[in-house]
Amino acid sequence: MWNRILIIINTFLLFISLAGNVNAEEVVGVSKPWQMGFREAASPVMERIISFHDFLMIISVGISVFVMALLAYVMIRFRASNNPVPSKRTHNTVIEVLWTVIPIIILVIMAIPSFRLLYYMDRTSEAEMTLKAIGHQWYWSYEYPDHGNFTFDSVLIEEEDLKPGQERLLSTDNEVVLPINTNIRILVTADDVIHNWALPSFGIKQDAVPGRLNETWVNITKPGVYYGMCSELCGVRHAFMPITVRAVSKEKFAIWVEGAKTQFAKEKIENNSTKKIAKLERK
Numbered sequence: 199m200w201n202r203i204l205i206i207i208n209t210f211l212l213f214i215s216l217a218g219n220v221n222a223e224e225v226v227g228v229s230k231p232w233q234m235g236f237r238e239a240a241s242p243v244m245e246r247i248i249s250f251h252d253f254l255m256i257i258s259v260g261i262s263v264f265v266m267a268l269l270a271y272v273m274i275r276f277r278a279s280n281n282p283v284p285s286k287r288t289h290n291t292v293i294e295v296l297w298t299v300i301p302i303i304i305l306v307i308m309a310i311p312s313f314r315l316l317y318y319m320d321r322t323s324e325a326e327m328t329l330k331a332i333g334h335q336w337y338w339s340y341e342y343p344d345h346g347n348f349t350f351d352s353v354l355i356e357e358e359d360l361k362p363g364q365e366r367l368l369s370t371d372n373e374v375v376l377p378i379n380t381n382i383r384i385l386v387t388a389d390d391v392i393h394n395w396a397l398p399s400f401g402i403k404q405d406a407v408p409g410r411l412n413e414t415w416v417n418i419t420k421p422g423v424y425y426g427m428c429s430e431l432c433g434v435r436h437a438f439m440p441i442t443v444r445a446v447s448k449e450k451f452a453i454w455v456e457g458a459k460t461q462f463a464k465e466k467i468e469n470n471s472t473k474k475i476a477k478l479e480r481k
């Protein structure tokens with residue numbers, strides 16, 4: 199008996215001491231004023247997206263410079279004053295083959311890493327846990343099927359209720375807490391219209407379609423707070439259904455799960471609502 203009480207007190211104290219730390223992560227995944235380019239990558243997928251973007255940038259800058267230089271050369275070298283009698287030439291087989299074959303080669307060079315990345319982003323074969331995100335008009339709800347199947351809604355904090363450190367139009371009342379260095383399968387769906395679960399730091403932009411379960415994944419590399427938002431025009435409050443993810447160490451995540459299991463217990467919510475309905479019926 200006493201042992202059980204001691205265990206309960208100990209767990210409670212441990213929870214309190216670590217619960218304070220749960221809010222210790224700094225905001226990493228947010229855009230800054232006058233930011234150019236991408237947010238800092240916080241997943242292997244986003245790292246690859248950025249390097250693929252940089253690679254494409256080199257090719258497109260190269261093509262632009264080449265075309266502009268060619269145009270400038272033609273305009274100066276063959277201008278009317280310098281070249282009064284224009285050439286009547288209409289064909290040059292070599293150059294025609296070249297300007298067909300070289301662009302094809304460039305496209306193939308771009309397509310191969312593009313498809314490789316597309317399949318890498320698609321799903322993870324070794325998922326360690328699952329998070330389910332469900333889009334609603336106009337908020338997100340989440341389920342943790344591998345951790346007791348609890349569920350909660352995540353609703354925007356209105357501007358007048360913001361506390362210091364919270365971001366306008368980005369912070370939510372309940373945060374999605376996820377462990378770092380873990381392969382997390384993310385299942386995305388919706389219950390009314392099409393939404394989109396988008397989180398730039400993770401390289402995720404996944405449509406949430408009613409009646410369909412779309413899959414993506416993330417392995418968060420850094421602890422921190424990451425912001426995202428619904429990215430599919432879904433109705434009048436489309437701009438007001440943000441996503442707040444708090445990435446913590448595996449130990450902190452385990453502690454959060456213990457608290458969340460009771461706080462967001464599905465059975466508890468469902469029992470409560472049936473009790474309420476029963477009461478109403480009796481009246």
Ligand SMILES: [Cu+2]
Pocket residue numbers: 333334392393394428429430431432436439
């Ligand atoms: Cu939406």
